[in-house]
Amino acid sequence: MSEEVQAPQRCAIIAVIGAPNAGKSTLVNAASGTKVSIVSPKPQTTRFRIRAVIMRPPAQLVLTDTPGIFNPRRRLDRAMVAAAWGGATDSDMALLVVDARAGMTEALQAIIAKLKKVKLPIWLVLNKIDLIPRDRLLPLTAALTAELTFAETFMISAEKRDGVDKLLQALADAAPEGPWLFPEDDLSDVPNRMLAAEVVREQILRMTHEEVPHHAHVETESWTERPDGSARVDCTIYVNRASQKAIVIGDGGSRIKEIGRRARQELVGLLERPIHLFLNVKEKSGWDESRMHIRALGLEDEG
Numbered sequence: 001m002s003e004e005v006q007a008p009q010r011c012a013i014i015a016v017i018g019a020p021n022a023g024k025s026t027l028v029n030a031a032s033g034t035k036v037s038i039v040s041p042k043p044q045t046t047r048f049r050i051r052a053v054i055m056r057p058p059a060q061l062v063l064t065d066t067p068g069i070f071n072p073r074r075r076l077d078r079a080m081v082a083a084a085w086g087g088a089t090d091s092d093m094a095l096l097v098v099d100a101r102a103g104m105t106e107a108l109q110a111i112i113a114k115l116k117k118v119k120l121p122i123w124l125v126l127n128k129i130d131l132i133p134r135d136r137l138l139p140l141t142a143a144l145t146a147e148l149t150f151a152e153t154f155m156i157s158a159e160k161r162d163g164v165d166k167l168l169q170a171l172a173d174a175a176p177e178g179p180w181l182f183p184e185d186d187l188s189d190v191p192n193r194m195l196a197a198e199v200v201r202e203q204i205l206r207m208t209h210e211e212v213p214h215h216a217h218v219e220t221e222s223w224t225e226r227p228d229g230s231a232r233v234d235c236t237i238y239v240n241r242a243s244q245k246a247i248v249i250g251d252g253g254s255r256i257k258e259i260g261r262r263a264r265q266e267l268v269g270l271l272e273r274p275i276h277l278f279l280n281v282k283e284k285s286g287w288d289e290s291r292m293h294i295r296a297l298g299l300e301d302e303g
């Protein structure tokens, strides 16, 4: 008698990094052309941390984003970048996507300088190989490997999907054993949920003092489609202390009301549909230990 042995689940959080125009979106889209996957509806809002969830059973690949801002001035931008690079270090690996035709540019050098401080396996993905002769790839690869150590190197054309499947399979094989971060049948809502949490989080950053944002975490508890075409969205803001809860709520609920009003307005603008947003503030110390999917969903800044 034979029994089917199910391979244990694997899950990798993968930071997709690269200079503007390197082909990150094209790669993510090409990668998502396979099986169950999601792609953020508005990838140009680089505040998204999750770009796509790609199923390669037994592996789930969660591709995350990093904004292309390296010298942020505003507090909010700083927080976003910190979150993004925090994201990189929370990841299991990073993909450095390089435009092979553009070669070593200033933007790429700035990213390399950042990546030197990131203790993660970095995979080099030389993209757009359809645009240049093979022999030009070697000097570029040599120049890059002189700067950084790469766990793996792939040469692809995201546009032509050349080499993308091989890359995904290698990522799936390298994914550490662990439970999937998202249930396979519940992927379609992830971008909307992420967006809602991000937008609320952004308004908290805008409307409270330094202390709170560093300790606040937003989760979208539910996203319910209504027959009239609108959606009901319930978000919970988790803070560590009662004092922070009081700040977020404000006098007589004034601040939370304003956070909700602005977040709803932004969501309506981004999604172009009616949204009913409900916010709930909970005190929950130690949430960061207790919820394992937080490293994927949270937007924690480093301060």
Ligand SMILES: Nc1nc2c(ncn2[C@@H]2O[C@H](COP(=O)(O)OP(=O)(O)OP(=O)(O)O)[C@@H](O)[C@H]2O)c(=O)[nH]1
Residues within 6 Å of the ligand: 018, 019, 020, 021, 022, 023, 024, 025, 026, 027, 068, 127, 128, 129, 130, 131, 156, 157, 158, 159, 160
């Ligand atoms: N020929 C060729 N063009 C590509 C390839 N990959 C991406 N491109 C093109 O390069 C341009 C930039 O690609 P994107 O995917 O938008 O680049 P990105 O890294 O996401 O850019 P940002 O969102 O600005 O950071 C687009 O015009 C793509 O069509 C490739 O493999 N071959």
